[in-house]
Amino acid sequence: xxxxxxxxxxxxxxxxxxxxxxxxxxxxxxxxxxxxxxxxxxxxxxxxxxxxxxxxxxxxxxxxxxxxxxxxxxxxxxxxxxxxxxxxxxxxxxxxxxxxxxxxxxxxxxxxxxxxxxxxxxxxxxxxxxxxxxxxxxxxxxxxxxxxxxxxxxxxxxxxxxxxxxxxxxxxxxxxxxxxxxxxxxxxxxxxxxxxxxxxxxxxxxxxxxxxxxxxxxxxxxxxxxxxxxxxxxxxxxxxxxxxxxxxxxxxxxxxxxxxxxxxxxxxxxxxxxxxxxxxxxxxxxxxxxxxxxxxxxxxxxxxxxxxxxxxxxxxxxxxxxxxxxxxxxxxxxxxxxxxxxxxxxxxxx
Amino acid sequence: xxxxxxxxxxxxxxxxxxxxxxxxxxxxxxxxxxxxxxxxxxxxxxxxxxxxxxxxxxxxxxxxxxxxxxxxxxxxxxxxxxxxxxxxxxxxxxxxxxxxxxxxxxxxxxxxxxxxxxxxxxxxxxxxxxxxxxxxxxxxxxxxxxxxxxxxxxxxxxxxxxxxxxxxxxxxxxxxxxxxxxxxxxxxxxxxxxxxxxxxxxxxxxxxxxxxxxxxxxxxxxxxxxxxxxxxxxxxxxxxxxxxxxxxxxxxxxxxxxxxxxxxxxxxxxxxxxxxxxxxxxxxxxxxxxxxxxxxxxxxxxxxxxxxxxxxxxxxxxxxxxxxxxxxxxxxxxxxxxxxxxxxxxxxxx
Numbered sequence: 022x023x024x025x026x027x028x029x030x031x032x033x034x035x036x037x038x039x040x041x042x043x044x045x046x047x048x049x050x051x052x053x054x055x056x057x058x059x060x061x062x063x064x065x066x067x068x069x070x071x072x073x074x075x076x077x078x079x080x081x082x083x084x085x086x087x088x089x090x091x092x093x094x095x096x097x098x099x100x101x102x103x104x105x106x107x108x109x110x111x112x113x114x115x116x117x118x119x120x121x122x123x124x125x126x127x128x129x130x131x132x133x134x135x136x137x138x139x140x141x142x143x144x145x146x147x148x149x150x151x152x153x154x155x156x157x158x159x160x161x162x163x164x165x166x167x168x169x170x171x172x173x174x175x176x177x178x179x180x181x182x183x184x185x186x187x188x189x190x191x192x193x194x195x196x197x198x199x200x201x202x203x204x205x206x207x208x209x210x211x212x213x214x215x216x217x218x219x220x221x222x223x224x225x226x227x228x229x230x231x232x233x234x235x236x237x238x239x240x241x242x243x244x245x246x247x248x249x250x251x252x253x254x255x256x257x258x259x260x261x262x263x264x265x266x267x268x269x270x271x272x273x274x275x276x277x278x279x280x281x282x283x284x285x286x287x288x289x290x291x292x293x294x295x296x297x298x299x300x301x302x303x304x305x306x307x308x309x310x311x312x313x314x315x316x317x318x319x320x321x322x323x324x325x326x327x328x329x330x331x332x333x334x335x336x337x338x339x340x341x342x343x344x345x346x347x348x349x350x351x352x353x354x355x356x357x358x359x360x361x362x363x364x365x366x367x368x369x370x371x
Numbered sequence: 372x373x374x375x376x377x378x379x380x381x382x383x384x385x386x387x388x389x390x391x392x393x394x395x396x397x398x399x400x401x402x403x404x405x406x407x408x409x410x411x412x413x414x415x416x417x418x419x420x421x422x423x424x425x426x427x428x429x430x431x432x433x434x435x436x437x438x439x440x441x442x443x444x445x446x447x448x449x450x451x452x453x454x455x456x457x458x459x460x461x462x463x464x465x466x467x468x469x470x471x472x473x474x475x476x477x478x479x480x481x482x483x484x485x486x487x488x489x490x491x492x493x494x495x496x497x498x499x500x501x502x503x504x505x506x507x508x509x510x511x512x513x514x515x516x517x518x519x520x521x522x523x524x525x526x527x528x529x530x531x532x533x534x535x536x537x538x539x540x541x542x543x544x545x546x547x548x549x550x551x552x553x554x555x556x557x558x559x560x561x562x563x564x565x566x567x568x569x570x571x572x573x574x575x576x577x578x579x580x581x582x583x584x585x586x587x588x589x590x591x592x593x594x595x596x597x598x599x600x601x602x603x604x605x606x607x608x609x610x611x612x613x614x615x616x617x618x619x620x621x622x623x624x625x626x627x628x629x630x631x632x633x634x635x636x637x638x639x640x641x642x643x644x645x646x647x648x649x650x651x652x653x654x655x656x657x658x659x660x661x662x663x664x665x666x667x668x669x670x671x672x673x674x675x676x677x678x679x680x681x682x683x684x685x686x687x688x689x690x691x692x693x694x695x696x697x698x699x700x701x702x703x704x705x706x707x708x709x710x711x712x713x714x715x716x717x718x719x720x721x
Contacts, residue, residue, distance in 0.1 A: 160621055170557045173565050207520045207609040215523050215606065240613025244621040256565065257610050259557040260603070263590025264611040268618035271510055271594040275654075276626075279646040289643030293636040296629040304625075 028060060029085070029122035030344050031320070031337065032113035035065030036092035037129025038326045038333070042070050045128065046077050048324075048333025053083035055334065056341050062122050064089050064113040087112060093133045095326060102133030103140065110134060114141045117319040123344040124320025126336050131312075131323055135171060138314055138321045145349065147356040150175075151316030152183050153255070153323075154190055155262065156309055156339075161246030165191050165200075168252075169312060170259035180204065180221035180252055181228070185355040186315045187250035188230050193346035194339055195249065202230060203238030203248035205257060213237060221252075229358040269304065311336035313343070316352070320344055378410060379435070379472035380694055381670070381687065382463035385415030386442035387479025388676045388683070392420050395478065396427050398674075398683025403433035405684065406691050412472050414439050414463040437462060443483045445676060452483030453490065460484060464491045467669040473694040474670025476686050481662075481673055485521060488664055488671045495699065497706040500525075501666030502533050503605070503673075504540055505612065506659055506689075511596030515541050515550075518602075519662060520609035530554065530571035530602055531578070535705040536665045537600035538580050543696035544689055545599065552580060553588030553598035555607060563587060571602075579708040619654065661686035663693070666702070670694055 033049060035042040042065055049061060063074065063084040074081050089112040093102045105111060110129050116122045118141045125142075127134050135153070144151055154167035167183050167190075168175065175183075184202050191200035204222050206214040211222070214237065225234045235248050240261060243251050253261065280290035290297070302308075306325075310332035314321040320343045324336035342348075383399060385392040392415055399411060413424065413434040424431050439462040443452045455461060460479050466472045468491045475492075477484050485503070494501055504517035517533050517540075518525065525533075534552050541550035554572050556564040561572070564587065575584045585598050590611060593601050603611065630640035640647070652658075656675075660682035664671040670693045674686035692698075 158621070160624060173557055205610060207523055207606055240610040240615075241617030241620065243614055244617040253610070256557055257607050260555060260590040260607050260611050261614040264593055265590075265614045265618040267591030267594040268615040269622060270591065271508070272619060272622040274510060275650050279650050280643060282646045286643040286646040289639040289641070291639070292642065293630060293639030296632045296636040300625050300629050 027120050027123050029062040029116070030056070030059040030124070031340050032062040032064060032116040032122040032125045033084070033337075034110045034113045034125065034127035034129055035063050035070045036089070036109040037127040038324065038328070039095075041065075041092075041128065042073055044328070044330055044333055046070070046073050046080055047330030048337065049080040049084065050077045051330055051334035052337040052341075053079035055338065059083060059341060060085070062087055062113070062116050064116070065109045066090060066092070087116070089113075093130050095130050097130055097133060099132040099136035102130060103136060111137055111141070114138055117321075118142050122319075124322065124340045126322045126324060126340050128324035128326050128328065128333060128336070134321065134323050135314055138317055142317045142319045142321065145316055145318060145353060145356075147353060148182055148186075148316040150179055150182070151314055152186060153312050154187065154315055155312045156194065157243070157262070157265070158304055158309065159244050159246030162249075163195055164243060164246055164248070165195065165250045166243060166253070166258055166262060167250075167315070168255040168258050169262055170255045171314065172255040174256070175217070175254035177217050177220035177224065180218065180254065181224050181359070182316070182356070184221075184225055184230065184234070184250070184252045185359060186352050187252055188233065189348055189351035189355055190313070190315060190343075191249050192351060193348040194342045197249055199233055200249035201235050202233050202250045202252065203235050203242060205251055205253035205261070206237035206239065209237045209239060211236070230355070307332035307335055311339040313339060315348075318349070320348060377470050377473050379412040379466065380406070380409040380474070381690055382412040382414060382466040382472040382475045383434070383687075384460045384463045384475065384477035384479055385413050385420045386439070386459040387477040388674065388678070389445075391442075391478065392423055394678070394680055394683055396420075396423050396430055397680030398687065399430040399434065400427040401680055401684035402687040402691075403429035405688065409433060409691060410435070412437055412463070412466050414466070415459045416440060416442070437466070439463075443480045445480050447480055447483060449482040449486035452480060453486060461487055461491070464488055467671075468492050472669075474672065474690045476672045476674060476690050478674035478676050478678065478683060478686070484671070484673050485664055488667055488669075492667045492669045492671065495666055495668060495703065495706075497703060498532055498536075498666040500529055500532070501664055502536060503662050504537065504665055505662045506544065507593070507612070507615070508654055508659065509594050509596030512599075513545055514593060514596055514598070515545065515600045516593060516603070516608055516612060517600075517665070518605040518608050519612055520605045521664065522605040524606070525567070525604035527567050527570035527574065530568065530604065531574050531709070532666070532706070534571075534575055534580065534584070534600070534602045535709060536702050537602055538583065539698060539701035539705055540663070540665060540693075541599050542701060543698040544692045547599055549583055550599035551585050552583050552600045552602065553585050553592060555601055555603035555611070556587035556589065559587045559589060561586070580705070657682035657685055661689040663689060665698075668699070670698065
């Protein structure tokens with residue numbers, strides 16, 4: 022990235038997501054209000070986006086529109102997506118690679134976004150592999166979980182890098198000064214798990230973030246908020262995220278049944294409703310919208326394809342936090358402070 | 372196992388768990404009522420157990436007491452536990468190995484139980500590695516998840532064996548005639564995941580349980596009940612189980628806060644209480660107590676150490692179901708029907 026500020030904070034893929042471009046534009050209308058000095062490069066089919074943008078005053082003032090004739094379908098394979106040079110996603114990512122924007126937000130095809138971003142924006146020179154991170158709710162505040170599936174096979178070195186990136190992310194986005202870090206394992210004792218996690222733990226203990234490293238944590242520690250950052254490989258992280266979401270969904274569905282099962286239960290719901298609404302708001306998936314591909318030469322945020330304007334605006338918030346708090350510079354500083362890897366964190370693929 | 376019926380259905384470790392032997396005996400009092408014709412071999416310190424047993428009429432009639440002078444502490448390393456020949460856990464396991472009982476139930480030290488059972492009772496000749504399984508709630512009925520941590524590193528062959536064992540388990544304990552089976556992965560498309568899961572899926576598709584195999588499932592499918600059995604490696608399974616439990620606990624804790632946050636909310640709780648109580652009962656962890664070590668020459672069930680009499684009785688129920696429905700013979704039949712492994716499921720450790 023050039024040292025001077027790029028003309029645009031973020032490039033926005035106008036054509037990504039189930040209800041694009043409408044939801045994207047409604048989201049930008051909210052984002053423009055929240056970030057009044059930010060400039061966005063909106064990328065999409067001029068004919069479809071132009072008129073819709075003109076109808077949203079704040080977004081229209083904050084955005085420059087750049088034409089891209091194509092859109093990547095949600096079910097297109099990443100290898101095929103790479104060949105569509107004129108897609109809104111590609112043109113937006115090209116703008117980041119060219120230094121015109123500090124980052125990109127898209128609600129489009131996840132696999133395509135990860136592949137395009139890695140190839141076009143490129144991985145930070147110090148990083149072996151980028152990771153996918155997200156923020157979720159816990160009993161003690163927000164928690165950062167990574168990797169969520171960018172790397173289904175990881176070695177100890179990848180896990181150490183994820184910890185450094187998770188630390189930088191928690192500082193930039195959650196605003197924490199000394200985030201605590203845990204490594205996901207099947208038990209908290211030092212001897213538990215496989216060589217890979219034990220090796221990564223050893224390296225982390227001796228590293229510059231050793232004081233923040235709390236050792237091994239278990240699945241239940243994620244929602245307990247035992248640590249601010251939970252590090253794991255992409256296979257386990259993806260399963261953990263979806264299992265946790267699934268359990269919460271089961272509970273929500275059952276509660277809905279409970280509160281419609283009888284007249285007293287319906288009345289009970291009405292009485293408890295203000296408090297239940299606060300709970301719903303607190304757990305609102307839109308508040309946690311945005312998976313972040315970290316470790317690249319730019320900020321890349323994937324919004325959920327089915328989210329609404331509020332959810333999209335939140336994904337823009339996350340990207341703006343990362344841009345504003347110089348997220349990538351923090352990562353590079355962190356990695357520079359890691360003691361020379363050498364043979365201690367040699368590759369041992371899972 | 373000898374072909375004639377052993378004298379005892381189950382050997383019971385009287386000294387395992389946080390409140391042993393009292394909770395164990397209270398649990399047996401319930402179990403004796405539920406299984407009136409079953410005989411149990413109760414193993415523990417005669418001085419501590421004898422009088423307490425005499426005070427529980429049904430349990431006293433159903434049990435024979437065998438003296439074991441020692442008990443395995445909860446924090447003892449498995450390697451150390453193996454050396455304590457006179458422990459209640461060891462004597463109970465010895466009884467299974469000697470053909471005196473078809474299985475063992477213990478609420479004691481998990482690592483010690485797994486190590487002792489593997490070494491003394493031994494793995495079925497057809498099985499490479501035993502697995503730890505459990506039953507949990509889903510939107511569509513109970514679901515079986517395995518492995519839960521007996522094997523942190525698994526290859527494709529292990530996953531295939533887990534599927535065969537999970538199938539037999541769902542038939543014996545859930546009473547299903549054609550349980551559906553899913554393989555946990557980071558996506559449901561055939562090309563997702565690592566070589567290991569893709570290879571296991573290929574073998575399962577061509578196996579005798581191919582018609583029951585639904586391919587890849589994701590984390591949220593566990594609580595959605597997409598399949599009756601979910602197969603994964605011990606690392607991922609352990610994390611998934613604990614993450615799901617953690618998410619449910621978070622939701623329960625938050626609901627408690629909601630319903631005590633104001634007078635109307637308290638009143639609402641009282642009105643909805645009968646329905647909420649049914650929900651609580653349905654999700655009651657005691658109903659799902661009992662992790663089962665499967666793939667050994669006998670039934671081995673680990674009760675949660677902190678459970679109460681009802682929970683312990685449920686662990687006994689699970690073990691009795693496995694004994695009654697000839698669980699191990701089903702596994703052996705299933706494995707015999709697996710097409711010869713050969714090079715197709717060669718080891719590819721994760």
